[in-house]
Amino acid sequence: MARFRVPTQAFRNFLSILLGFVLGAVNNLIILPWAFADDLGEWGLVRIVMAWASLIAPIILYGAPAAMNRYTGVMGRANKIPKLLGTLLWPPLLLFSGFVALPALIFPDGVSSMLGLDAAYRQAVQPIALLSAIITAQLFLASYLSTKLKTTLATFTQETVFKLGYASLALCLGLGWLGKSAFLPAYLILNLLVLLVL
Secondary structure (H helix, E strand, O other): OOOOOHHHHHHHHHHHHHHHHHHHHHHHHHHHHHHOOOOHHHHHHHHHHHHHHHHHHHHHHOOHHHHHHHHHHHHHHOOOHHHHHHHHHHHHHHHHHHHHHHHHHHOHHHHHHHOOOOHHHHHHHHHHHHHHHHHHHHHHHHHHHHHOOOHHHHHHHHHHHHHHHHHHHHHHHHOOOOOHHHHHHHHHHHHHHHHHHO
């Protein structure tokens, strides 16, 4: 996608966020309660996975987006952008591996107890880890795009495309085209597709 001038990008970002806000409101207030009307527990599982992953991902990034925005200009003039990206990538990789991925694989019951998950939601630990990795990568790539003045793509993908996809999944569930057990995997795949678009 070509670079646009800052006012153009700002306006397009505003439209993407506005459309995403409307889609999110309709989805959360109307579509999702209708789709999960007979089993709110399954919706609770999805919400727990989303909430924990959204909380963990920015922590794992360890300040990479801010550092990327701050030092890209200086490092770019020195032709050291790959070195900067490599340096900023190591802390998230180590934090995710040591504090999210390995505990989720080796001690899922201990992690679920630490997170305070009920027995019904103990299977959420590994999806939380997977979604944390996907969201972390999305945020890292979105930050990189912002340094290249391509915020329109990141905002449109993360706000409009994602929320439209989420609403579509909820509609498919409500219409019986998607089973409840397949909803969480489909949601994870949607996040992965957003990452691939970025």
